[in-house]
Amino acid sequence: MKEKLEALRVKALGELETLETPKELEEFRVRLLGKKGEVTELLRGMGALPAEERPKMGQLINQLRSELEAALSEREKNITTLLKEKRLKEETLDVTLPGTKKKEGGLHPLNIVLNDLIDIFQSMGFDVVDGPEVETEHYCFEALNVPKDHPARDMQDTFYLAENLLLRTQTSAAQARTMEQRKPPIRMICPGRVFRADEVDATHSPVFHQVEGLVVDKGITLCDLKGVLEQFAHEIYGPETQVKFRPSFFPFTEPSVEVDVTCSECGGKGCRVCKGTGWIEILGAGMVHPRVLAGCGIDPEEYTGFAFGIGLDRLTTTRYKISDIRLLFENDQRFLEQF
Numbered sequence: 001m002k003e004k005l006e007a008l009r010v011k012a013l014g015e016l017e018t019l020e021t022p023k024e025l026e027e028f029r030v031r032l033l034g035k036k037g038e039v040t041e042l043l044r045g046m047g048a049l050p051a052e053e054r055p056k057m058g059q060l061i062n063q064l065r066s067e068l069e070a071a072l073s074e075r076e077k078n079i080t081t082l083l084k085e086k087r088l089k090e091e092t093l094d095v096t097l098p099g100t101k102k103k104e105g106g107l108h109p110l111n112i113v114l115n116d117l118i119d120i121f122q123s124m125g126f127d128v129v130d131g132p133e134v135e136t137e138h139y140c141f142e143a144l145n146v147p148k149d150h151p152a153r154d155m156q157d158t159f160y161l162a163e164n165l166l167l168r169t170q171t172s173a174a175q176a177r178t179m180e181q182r183k184p185p186i187r188m189i190c191p192g193r194v195f196r197a198d199e200v201d202a203t204h205s206p207v208f209h210q211v212e213g214l215v216v217d218k219g220i221t222l223c224d225l226k227g228v229l230e231q232f233a234h235e236i237y238g239p240e241t242q243v244k245f246r247p248s249f250f251p252f253t254e255p256s257v258e259v260d261v262t263c264s265e266c267g268g269k270g271c272r273v274c275k276g277t278g279w280i281e282i283l284g285a286g287m288v289h290p291r292v293l294a295g296c297g298i299d300p301e302e303y304t305g306f307a308f309g310i311g312l313d314r315l316t317t318t319r320y321k322i323s324d325i326r327l328l329f330e331n332d333q334r335f336l337e338q339f
């Protein structure tokens with residue numbers, strides 16, 4: 001019996017050293033010291049011993065029991081430290097490693113130019129208004145002196161969404177909305193997307209951008225229009241750029257002009273970009289038609305005004321020498337990263 005006890009002791013202590021998880025330890029405890037464990041069984045088996053041996057044996061078995069219990073809790077402590085060390089090792093962080101770089105975003109070239117343009121007009125006292133892209137025929141055409149069946153509607157192939165509801169073909173729609181809502185003096189610009197059923201090519205896109213401008217006050221003349229737009233062109237293209245006002249026609253202005261600047265590509269000598277003319281057209285403008293003023297509730301006898309519509313895409317392509325307008329809409333990162 002004594003040898004049996006010793007063998008069990010050696011075996012158990014040896015095994016204990018190999019255990020590595022709390023679960024294994026618990027299984028070990030149950031198997032040896034539990035209710036039906038090997039050590040407990042030994043105690044039970046004592047009945048078969050001669051009476052005089054029993055106290056001695058009992059003592060030995062209990063000794064073994066306490067020894068194993070102590071070893072078990074010792075091992076438990078070790079395992080906890082081992083597990084902790086292992087975890088700490090796995091979780092180590094090398095703070096000297098280079099971090100992962102976040103890619104920096106940037107502004108789209110159209111927004112860069114638009115921001116400049118807003119700065120220029122804000123410094124001249126204009127504020128920025130917003131208008132809806134889905135418009136009614138009224139604001140896009142009728143209020144701008146373009147009645148139904150007027151040939152000017154053919155100039156702008158319109159995307160209709162429903163009877164009387166369309167994608168605005170020009171930011172001019174914001175003029176009428178503004179004049180209805182505010183009383184003079186008015187000085188505003190309205191940048192935004194416009195839509196026309198155009199074939200796509202290097203200079204045309206069914207979606208493009210305009211910046212509308214409107215000034216209404218007492219005593220506004222064509223001289224104010226010229227002064228403001230010349231100032232604008234010089235700030236965008238530089239003071240050496242020449243600005244030309246050409247007579248033109250728009251239903252909502254009288255008189256109407258178109259404004260050209262010397263080609264930034266060739267400096268006015270004539271090249272492919274300006275089709276040999278030396279000039280680039282950047283906007284349409286004019287004195288607000290009295291009928292438009294009156295239609296929006298502003299007395300044309302008391303007030304006059306001028307308006308303009310700048311082609312933002314053209315401004316951007318000429319400034320950055322971008323040869324194809326489609327590049328502005330494709331969101332190719334290799335293109336966009338250049339700005």
Ligand code: DAH
Nearest residue numbers: 170172284285286307308309
């Ligand atoms: N809306 C015109 C266009 O899309 C541009 C324009 C011309 C706007 C004259 C105006 C203006 O406000 O007065 O071609």
